[in-house]
Amino acid sequence: MPGLEDLYREIILDHHRNPRNRGELAPPASHAVGHNPLCGDEIDVYLDVTDGVVSDVKVGGQGCSISQSSASMMSQAVKGKPVDEVRALVRRFKGMMSIPDEDGNPIEPDPSVKLGDLEALQGVVKFPVRIKCATLAWNTLLEALEQR
Amino acid sequence: MTNAQLDVAAIKAQFPLLQRELNGAPLVYLDSANTSQKPQSVIDAMSTFMEQSYAPINRSAYQLASEATDAYEGARTKVQRFINARRDREVVFTKNATESLNLVAHSWGRANLREGDVVVLTQMEHHANIVPWHMLVQEKGIQLRWVPLTADGQLDLTTLPQLLDGAKAFSFTAMSNVLGTITPVQQLCAAAHDAGAIAIVDGCQYVPHNVTDVQAWGADFLAFSSHKMCGPSGVGVLWGRESLLDAMPPFLGGGNMIADVRFDGFTTAELPAKFEAGTPPIIEVVGLGAAIDFLDGIGMASIRAHEAHMAALAIATLTERFGDDIQLHGSTDTEVRGATFSFAFRGIHPHDLSQVLDQRNVCVRAGHHCAKPLMRLMGVNATARASFYLYNDEHDIDVLADALDGATDIFGF
Numbered sequence A: 001m002p003g004l005e006d007l008y009r010e011i012i013l014d015h016h017r018n019p020r021n022r023g024e025l026a027p028p029a030s031h032a033v034g035h036n037p038l039c040g041d042e043i044d045v046y047l048d049v050t051d052g053v054v055s056d057v058k059v060g061g062q063g064c065s066i067s068q069s070s071a072s073m074m075s076q077a078v079k080g081k082p083v084d085e086v087r088a089l090v091r092r093f094k095g096m097m098s099i100p101d102e103d104g105n106p107i108e109p110d111p112s113v114k115l116g117d118l119e120a121l122q123g124v125v126k127f128p129v130r131i132k133c134a135t136l137a138w139n140t141l142l143e144a145l146e147q148r
Numbered sequence B: 001m002t003n004a005q006l007d008v009a010a011i012k013a014q015f016p017l018l019q020r021e022l023n024g025a026p027l028v029y030l031d032s033a034n035t036s037q038k039p040q041s042v043i044d045a046m047s048t049f050m051e052q053s054y055a056p057i058n059r060s061a062y063q064l065a066s067e068a069t070d071a072y073e074g075a076r077t078k079v080q081r082f083i084n085a086r087r088d089r090e091v092v093f094t095k096n097a098t099e100s101l102n103l104v105a106h107s108w109g110r111a112n113l114r115e116g117d118v119v120v121l122t123q124m125e126h127h128a129n130i131v132p133w134h135m136l137v138q139e140k141g142i143q144l145r146w147v148p149l150t151a152d153g154q155l156d157l158t159t160l161p162q163l164l165d166g167a168k169a170f171s172f173t174a175m176s177n178v179l180g181t182i183t184p185v186q187q188l189c190a191a192a193h194d195a196g197a198i199a200i201v202d203g204c205q206y207v208p209h210n211v212t213d214v215q216a217w218g219a220d221f222l223a224f225s226s227h228k229m230c231g232p233s234g235v236g237v238l239w240g241r242e243s244l245l246d247a248m249p250p251f252l253g254g255g256n257m258i259a260d261v262r263f264d265g266f267t268t269a270e271l272p273a274k275f276e277a278g279t280p281p282i283i284e285v286v287g288l289g290a291a292i293d294f295l296d297g298i299g300m301a302s303i304r305a306h307e308a309h310m311a312a313l314a315i316a317t318l319t320e321r322f323g324d325d326i327q328l329h330g331s332t333d334t335e336v337r338g339a340t341f342s343f344a345f346r347g348i349h350p351h352d353l354s355q356v357l358d359q360r361n362v363c364v365r366a367g368h369h370c371a372k373p374l375m376r377l378m379g380v381n382a383t384a385r386a387s388f389y390l391y392n393d394e395h396d397i398d399v400l401a402d403a404l405d406g407a408t409d410i411f412g413f
């Protein structure tokens, strides 16, 4: 059995205890709600996009340490990034989580996309049930992007 | 309270899976409310049946087929006695309790409910006893009313007569899979009948743990699943009052459920075949029969006494050790609760909690337990849930408590 230290890295616990970018954005910001049907967790993602750049992002809702810290790190990583870079980051992150692409093929890591702190979430792959926790915020982010 | 009721060590020894070690340590299985482990006698009954007697049931003249049919129908008689039904033709085998409840909603509901008709549920139902009725709301425009809960997770019956006024059906759980609350089934059935409604009992969490007597209850339908009572998955039971089942249209159509089929129509078979379309889970039904023999051999009253003891001990141990850091949902009165506990612990999310407990081989469920309306009412997205059965002993409670302490080390609250 993989050890818990692979899962609960210090940086993850830090984001869990002190989540960044918590809150809401008023319309016209886009807003999507993601559900993890297995555990009932919910995440709200609010996005402001100005001139093709994510100018602000806020996260609401409740979840476990993995979904909350993933959401927190996601918010830091996408804030200030152009939308196409955000999409590339989502893809890279999903690849790290062993999520296949639309055609069911593995996603090759794109070396030009830097994961930074998000690499701390790599250990989640060893706990397959928790992958859904880690990807919840990212799927919700994509939905919020679609809404514009 | 002493625990002279059950020889748990001897019982546990009959469950091969519970002998298994994971990562060098024994398993502490505390998820029987989800699904139970299987004793050797059930495993043997199913494999012996496959090795010796397996054949189609009901359709063939050869000796082997009649042996298989006897085994299948013999299990039906065991179920009948186990729940004290009047006749074995009132016992219908389904896939699980979910299908049983859907059968009632679909078949009885479609025949008997019209726009504006009222069905009463409680706020602590499992999705299996909610969604089939929501489907009738969408399809037929029936109305749902909900029996509220008290602060300690029992049914608040003060407004029951008003809620039942004019209702056609009252469908409720005999024991909550989230709170462990045991409801006053007999009283609820009587209240339903006083209002002219039928009483549908979800016995999924009750039948595996208590003496069940549908006649003493005065119930009209009872649904439960084999897999939660030491039997295999893949089979469930719907018991129904004969007159109601007889009057209902069939649920699924196909082989076995017909008396005759012509180019211009069909007539249905007699009970219980009328509701058993297609090849049933023959092997699983035989396994369920063996599970009933196993439980009967121990005695349902003794099992209930053991679980009341375990519930009292779990409450005492966990509150003594953790005080306000643990919040046990539901009643502390073991007269009205079984040994299924949802809890919150030191603000640690249930997913994280169960992950950490898993390091000590303690298996608990984390999630909404298919009762999202109740979760919303409780103001949580999820809880951790520990549930005890006849093979759990006092030591398991201590291991749980030790493992909970371990969770604090990681999350440092």
Ligand SMILES: Cc1ncc(COP(=O)(O)O)c(C=O)c1O
Residues within 6 Å of the ligand: B033, B034, B096, B097, B098, B099, B126, B128, B129, B173, B175, B176, B177, B202, B204, B205, B225, B236, B370
């Ligand atoms: C109270 C209750 N009702 C219904 C069900 C559904 O049982 P099954 O999934 O076996 O159909 C369950 C199972 O979790 C339950 O606990």
